[in-house]
Amino acid sequence: MASELEIIRAIKNASSIEIKVRIIDQLGVKIKPQHRELIAYLVEASRQELDSEISYAVKKSLFQIRSRYNITNFPLFLMDPVNLLQSSDPAYRLKALDIFEKKNVSLEQCYYFLGSIYFEDDPFVLSKMIKVLPLLVHHLPLKKVQKILEDFLEHENSRVRANAVEVIAEVKTKMKINYLETLWKILKDPDQRVRANAIHQLLLENRKDLESLLLERAQNSSDYYELISIQEIAEKIEFEFDKSLSKSIVSRAKKLQKTEEEKAKKSESNHAIPLSVERQSSGINLALVKMIPFKSIALIAIVGLIGFYLVSNNKKKQTIVATTKLKTEITQLKTESKELKEKVKKMSIKTPIHEQKIALKSKLELLKSDGADLKASSNSFFKEAKDLYQHEKYKEAINIYKAVYEVYKDNRLAVDSVRWLSKTQKVQNVLSSVANYQKKKQYISAVKKLEEIRHLVSKEIYEKHLQRLKLEKQNQKK
Numbered sequence: 001m002a003s004e005l006e007i008i009r010a011i012k013n014a015s016s017i018e019i020k021v022r023i024i025d026q027l028g029v030k031i032k033p034q035h036r037e038l039i040a041y042l043v044e045a046s047r048q049e050l051d052s053e054i055s056y057a058v059k060k061s062l063f064q065i066r067s068r069y070n071i072t073n074f075p076l077f078l079m080d081p082v083n084l085l086q087s088s089d090p091a092y093r094l095k096a097l098d099i100f101e102k103k104n105v106s107l108e109q110c111y112y113f114l115g116s117i118y119f120e121d122d123p124f125v126l127s128k129m130i131k132v133l134p135l136l137v138h139h140l141p142l143k144k145v146q147k148i149l150e151d152f153l154e155h156e157n158s159r160v161r162a163n164a165v166e167v168i169a170e171v172k173t174k175m176k177i178n179y180l181e182t183l184w185k186i187l188k189d190p191d192q193r194v195r196a197n198a199i200h201q202l203l204l205e206n207r208k209d210l211e212s213l214l215l216e217r218a219q220n221s222s223d224y225y226e227l228i229s230i231q232e233i234a235e236k237i238e239f240e241f242d243k244s245l246s247k248s249i250v251s252r253a254k255k256l257q258k259t260e261e262e263k264a265k266k267s268e269s270n271h272a273i274p275l276s277v278e279r280q281s282s283g284i285n286l287a288l289v290k291m292i293p294f295k296s297i298a299l300i301a302i303v304g305l306i307g308f309y310l311v312s313n314n315k316k317k318q319t320i321v322a323t324t325k326l327k328t329e330i331t332q333l334k335t336e337s338k339e340l341k342e343k344v345k346k347m348s349i350k351t352p353i354h355e356q357k358i359a360l361k362s363k364l365e366l367l368k369s370d371g372a373d374l375k376a377s378s379n380s381f382f383k384e385a386k387d388l389y390q391h392e393k394y395k396e397a398i399n400i401y402k403a404v405y406e407v408y409k410d411n412r413l414a415v416d417s418v419r420w421l422s423k424t425q426k427v428q429n430v431l432s433s434v435a436n437y438q439k440k441k442q443y444i445s446a447v448k449k450l451e452e453i454r455h456l457v458s459k460e461i462y463e464k465h466l467q468r469l470k471l472e473k474q475n476q477k478k
Helices: 004-012 017-030 036-046 051-069 072-077 082-083 090-101 107-119 123-136 144-151 158-168 179-188 192-202 207-220 222-235 243-266 286-291 294-347 358-388 394-407 412-439 443-453 458-478
Strands: none
Touching: 004 017, 004 036, 004 458, 017 051, 017 286, 036 412, 082 090, 082 107, 090 107, 090 123, 107 123, 107 144, 107 458, 123 144, 123 158, 144 158, 158 179, 179 192, 179 207, 179 222, 192 222, 207 243, 222 243, 222 294, 358 394, 358 412, 358 443, 394 412, 412 458, 443 458
16 A cells, blocks of 8 residues: 555546546545544545545545444544643543554654653543553553552552552563562552452462462461451462461451441541430420529510511511512513613624525525635634744744634634644654753754654754754764
């Protein structure tokens, strides 16, 4: 299969509609998810006014790709996984992980993945990221992967810890760790699912080594969760302790259980509630009543009733006055609202094109002009951003592309803005890395890094940076 750019060029330069259709038909059968430029070309073509045969072929090919690879949203699929990982929406970050899961990623994207795993705050996304990690082991340094997994074995979220246990089992053969001891430490985890994962992996280990460790920890353990895990493992492998040790395990577990229950109660609330509270009687104290003269009680009661009647009567009058006033204000507001609605109707924006009582041809002309206005306004943004890009003002260009994406989010122009945003961020990041190598006097690495953007920037810009590095290297030798 030819390169993606060659195929796109062949379609554009085809001498007849029949040849174009034939090439596009082949794409629907042969194209794969990693052919992102070809998919982007087809998606763009599907939105243009093309010959009916070409339009049908394009849509048919996209349908075949969608069906074969279960791609539900092409614009979202075409977004760079690095950009998706940086999204504030967890759903978009999960979409990025789908791309990583299919292994259609570069080394640089894997390093972005490593960076984002430390900043992920959504437990569900993080647990999925850990699941994806083993698929990228061939791209990443093993020490780094090992350190990440060891850190996540102690994560505050139990789902994350449980997934870390599963993943460390997948990559154990590639890492220099004492796997049996690492798994055993997890048996002290308070979460049952995490311990269950660890027990499942332990049962797959060498029986002799497991029994030796089981016996040693059964004699010395003073952790409640470890003791109940020991009992579970012994039961599953049908290992019998001697009677005195068996009694000792049960005894220690019971004592520690009380301590764990107390801890659980305290952790449920910072304000501990007493188990039993003395209730004071809410009844009348007859001894005190007897001490009060009956005449005084009657007098106080009568005065109280009179006072209550006067206050309530006054409040009732005030309520009636306030209600009447409020009703009057509501009636006025309704009248004003009606008048305002009528004014808005008269001043409202023109009737939608599809509702206008004009000929179909006129409607199509209006639609075309609206589309042209939309494209013209976006083109002015893109022109300014591209000028900034050519003058190496990447930060300002990025701000414009982000703004265009926000404005045209529901339009195909969003795809263009995301593509250019990704390209600009790539150049900005590479130049930042080049500057770091330059500071460290690592000129060979700086030149190699610079070559990554050779196809993304103009020849003049590339040569300028390259010459600067060469001159600095020569001055360093002197």
